[in-house]
Amino acid sequence: MNRRAQKATRKQTKAHNRRLVLKTIYDGGRISRADVARATDLTRTTVSDGVAWWIEKGFVEEVGFGPSAGGKPPILLRVVDDSHQVIGIDLASDEFRGAVVNLRGEIRERSTQPLNDRDGKAALALIYTLVSDLIAATDRPILGIGIGTPGLMDPIQGVVRRAVNLDWQDLPLRHLLKNRYGLPVHVANDSQLAALAEYTFGAENNADSLVVIKSDHGVGAGIVLNGQLFHGDSFGAGEIGHVTIVENGQPCRCGNVGCLETVASARAIVQQARTIARDNPGSPLRHFADNPERITIDTVCDALTQSGSVSGGEASADTAALADLVQQAARALGIAAANLVGVLSIKRILIAGSVTCFGSVLLDQVRATMLQRSLALVASETEVEISTMGPDMVILGASGLVLTQELGLFAP
Amino acid sequence: MNRRAQKATRKQTKAHNRRLVLKTIYDGGRISRADVARATDLTRTTVSDGVAWWIEKGFVEEVGFGPSAGGKPPILLRVVDDSHQVIGIDLASDEFRGAVVNLRGEIRERSTQPLNDRDGKAALALIYTLVSDLIAATDRPILGIGIGTPGLMDPIQGVVRRAVNLDWQDLPLRHLLKNRYGLPVHVANDSQLAALAEYTFGAENNADSLVVIKSDHGVGAGIVLNGQLFHGDSFGAGEIGHVTIVENGQPCRCGNVGCLETVASARAIVQQARTIARDNPGSPLRHFADNPERITIDTVCDALTQSGSVSGGEASADTAALADLVQQAARALGIAAANLVGVLSIKRILIAGSVTCFGSVLLDQVRATMLQRSLALVASETEVEISTMGPDMVILGASGLVLTQELGLFAP
Numbered sequence: 001m002n003r004r005a006q007k008a009t010r011k012q013t014k015a016h017n018r019r020l021v022l023k024t025i026y027d028g029g030r031i032s033r034a035d036v037a038r039a040t041d042l043t044r045t046t047v048s049d050g051v052a053w054w055i056e057k058g059f060v061e062e063v064g065f066g067p068s069a070g071g072k073p074p075i076l077l078r079v080v081d082d083s084h085q086v087i088g089i090d091l092a093s094d095e096f097r098g099a100v101v102n103l104r105g106e107i108r109e110r111s112t113q114p115l116n117d118r119d120g121k122a123a124l125a126l127i128y129t130l131v132s133d134l135i136a137a138t139d140r141p142i143l144g145i146g147i148g149t150p151g152l153m154d155p156i157q158g159v160v161r162r163a164v165n166l167d168w169q170d171l172p173l174r175h176l177l178k179n180r181y182g183l184p185v186h187v188a189n190d191s192q193l194a195a196l197a198e199y200t201f202g203a204e205n206n207a208d209s210l211v212v213i214k215s216d217h218g219v220g221a222g223i224v225l226n227g228q229l230f231h232g233d234s235f236g237a238g239e240i241g242h243v244t245i246v247e248n249g250q251p252c253r254c255g256n257v258g259c260l261e262t263v264a265s266a267r268a269i270v271q272q273a274r275t276i277a278r279d280n281p282g283s284p285l286r287h288f289a290d291n292p293e294r295i296t297i298d299t300v301c302d303a304l305t306q307s308g309s310v311s312g313g314e315a316s317a318d319t320a321a322l323a324d325l326v327q328q329a330a331r332a333l334g335i336a337a338a339n340l341v342g343v344l345s346i347k348r349i350l351i352a353g354s355v356t357c358f359g360s361v362l363l364d365q366v367r368a369t370m371l372q373r374s375l376a377l378v379a380s381e382t383e384v385e386i387s388t389m390g391p392d393m394v395i396l397g398a399s400g401l402v403l404t405q406e407l408g409l410f411a412p
Numbered sequence: 413m414n415r416r417a418q419k420a421t422r423k424q425t426k427a428h429n430r431r432l433v434l435k436t437i438y439d440g441g442r443i444s445r446a447d448v449a450r451a452t453d454l455t456r457t458t459v460s461d462g463v464a465w466w467i468e469k470g471f472v473e474e475v476g477f478g479p480s481a482g483g484k485p486p487i488l489l490r491v492v493d494d495s496h497q498v499i500g501i502d503l504a505s506d507e508f509r510g511a512v513v514n515l516r517g518e519i520r521e522r523s524t525q526p527l528n529d530r531d532g533k534a535a536l537a538l539i540y541t542l543v544s545d546l547i548a549a550t551d552r553p554i555l556g557i558g559i560g561t562p563g564l565m566d567p568i569q570g571v572v573r574r575a576v577n578l579d580w581q582d583l584p585l586r587h588l589l590k591n592r593y594g595l596p597v598h599v600a601n602d603s604q605l606a607a608l609a610e611y612t613f614g615a616e617n618n619a620d621s622l623v624v625i626k627s628d629h630g631v632g633a634g635i636v637l638n639g640q641l642f643h644g645d646s647f648g649a650g651e652i653g654h655v656t657i658v659e660n661g662q663p664c665r666c667g668n669v670g671c672l673e674t675v676a677s678a679r680a681i682v683q684q685a686r687t688i689a690r691d692n693p694g695s696p697l698r699h700f701a702d703n704p705e706r707i708t709i710d711t712v713c714d715a716l717t718q719s720g721s722v723s724g725g726e727a728s729a730d731t732a733a734l735a736d737l738v739q740q741a742a743r744a745l746g747i748a749a750a751n752l753v754g755v756l757s758i759k760r761i762l763i764a765g766s767v768t769c770f771g772s773v774l775l776d777q778v779r780a781t782m783l784q785r786s787l788a789l790v791a792s793e794t795e796v797e798i799s800t801m802g803p804d805m806v807i808l809g810a811s812g813l814v815l816t817q818e819l820g821l822f823a824p
Contacts, residue, residue: 232758233756233757236753236754236789237756239786242754242786243751243754339655339755342651342652342751343633343752343755344649345643345647372668373656373668374655375648375651375654375655375666376666377564377648382646
């Protein structure tokens with residue numbers, strides 16, 4: 001290496017080592033400088049310098065003494081979880097939702113802005129309102145803004161290439177927000193952030209690679225490979241919602257027919273449930289016959305649970321049509337899972353989003369279909385589970401993205 | 413970093429720098445030490461030490477002087493392409509094929525061993541015969557043996573987990589060959605090596621990521637991401653041949669029905685063509701009616717070319733059934749391509765294997781199906797082409813694997 005390169009490398013190494021110190025304290029809970037040195041293979045001097053840096057910035061504090069190993073008892077360090085805050089935003093549901101989140105992914109404040117069918121500039125203005133509200137609600141220094149958006153993203157440039165429902169095309173979201181608020185901004189697709197949420201704050205923080213299939217308004221997959229979001233050449237990795245699943249199926253808003261979204265999205269289930277409510281006087285949704293637009297995915301879920309079919313009971317003929325919707329959606333998700341196994345040979349797939357209210361009825365069908373439709377030797381090593389993270393998943397993934405980019409907390 | 417770690421790193425850095433020097437000379441054709449230093453950002457001393465090392469081992473030679481830039485004209489270096497040899501083996505066709513290959517992927521000797529339906533230990537014995545023949549045919553030091561095998565591989569351990577046609581299960585191929593020949597052995601799936609062949613010796617050496625869909629006896633995809641083979645958690649990445657494509661389709665040897673292989677493999681086309689030859693007296697294959705087992709994929713290809721339907725002419729009704737086989741295969745490959753785009757968002761897909769004899773008739777249908785069945789904004793950025801590498805593809809990929817692992821020539 002030449003001198004210039006060496007110098008650059010030394011500077012990078014110093015920043016890298018500093019992040020490693022913080023990550024080690026973060027992961028360790030309460031830990032001494034000596035144990036940080038042991039865990040990282042860094043010299044004690046490097047660790048002490050790093051600790052001093054983070055203490056000065058308020059991220060780390062000393063919290064008393066640990067047990068003595070014979071000599072002087074060691075001072076223990078911990079991360080001050082509420083020393084800084086992050087703003088996480090989810091643009092992928094019926095309302096724009098955001099939260100002020102601390103360093104542990106704990107939500108400190110929330111705000112929502114009902115979308116009411118707004119799109120284009122009006123929808124953008126709603127983000128400004130939401131972010132301004134949340135910034136006003138912070139009471140600690142803000143590390144940055146993380147945004148999960150539906151549609152096709154260029155995460156490098158922070159540009160929304162296309163979000164059909166919001167009528168956005170080539171919207172430079174990062175640039176606009178960065179200029180407006182003077183804060184670091186990180187943007188990614190909502191399904192990708194759902195996967196990152198599992199990897200950062202979820203139960204999946206030990207898995208190197210995982211896929212989250214998220215079904216709400218649309219359907220998409222988020223792919224984490226070796227601890228990092230995988231975006232693909234055209235940044236459309238995981239855009240499985242518009243892969244054809246049903247031959248000559250229903251038209252999709254993307255222009256094709258029979259896309260996964262037309263069968264497996266919460267929206268598709270709700271739309272078909274509304275038709276059933278209107279047309280079938282014996283349906284468990286019959287009391288919505290006059291205002292089917294009030295039916296949501298939770299309504300469908302409740303109706304099936306009460307009729308016993310979700311919990312495994314015998315479905316009446318009237319309930320069967322509704323239960324079939326769920327089976328069709330689950331089967332379509334199983335086909336998608338089989339494709340994912342065939343291409344990625346992934347061991348861990350999680351189902352997330354509002355369709356998870358159907359629980360094991362959905363999950364069992366997804367698993368069975370996946371096994372039936374891919375190489376058994378590979379698929380049998382793939383676990384499919386329902387995500388336990390709930391509706392804040394994208395907000396938490398967006399926060400995790402900021403913490404990874406700005407502090408290196410969840411770097412592989 | 414502590415002292416021990418520093419020392420380890422220095423040793424690694426030295427080996428890494430040395431490989432970088434060789435790679436730079438290899439890529440440069442004829443290049444001076446000064447230009448290697450400029451290209452690598454290494455010091456002149458490091459470059460000179462590296463060059464001396466490779467000259468002593470015979471990999472590099474001085475080849476006269478370059479143009480003077482004012483002072484003393486610089487000595488030019490080049491890789492001695494035939495200084496060392498690699499043995500590349502392809503176990504994925506009807507016969508076991510191998511070659512002695514030089515550092516540029518040029519084949520110096522060949523050997524084949526007809527399989528004649530052998531499997532299990534008999535098939536393994538055939539590899540020994542093939543490798544021994546090839547070792548005897550080398551006339552330079554051998555860097556290692558690279559093997560492309562059908563089935564599911566553990567490339568880390570070099571174990572064939574399952575190869576149905578060869579009736580192998582958990583066969584420690586690398587271990588067996590390494591012990592027998594005392595040479596480095598690298599093993600991978602044949603489709604993966606097809607992709608590596610494109611990346612190393614093919615026209616695709618500038619693409620960071622690409623997928624090769626190979627259809628011969630079976631169908632599989634090889635996936636190169638960021639210049640490296642992607643294997644997946646269960647090492648089954650790209651095992652798309654057993655993903656269901658046809659609802660209630662033909663039974664597959666994997667136990668499921670309607671797998672991609674049952675429609676899109678050269679074998680499936682040939683099997684169906686044999687039925688047509690037997691049952692359809694007007695078919696272009698009618699002269700095989702009495703011995704349909706002589707029909708190969710090339711026979712089918714020739715029959716369609718002569719009848720004009722492959723070159724775009726009007727097909728007679730008798731030819732139509734045969735042409736339909738190709739369209740069905742192409743459509744199934746297009747569905748697979750759509751799935752690959754949905755999951756990986758890849759910009760470059762190549763079709764390889766013996767089905768490529770159908771040329772643009774196949775290719776056009778694959779492209780059209782892919783576009784119809786995935787998100788247009790992503791798929792429109794994906795180029796699908798027919799590989800130009802021909803039947804030595806797996807042998808070359810296996811050789812490229814050895815050169816990458818042993819010398820770092822094609823490391824990203």
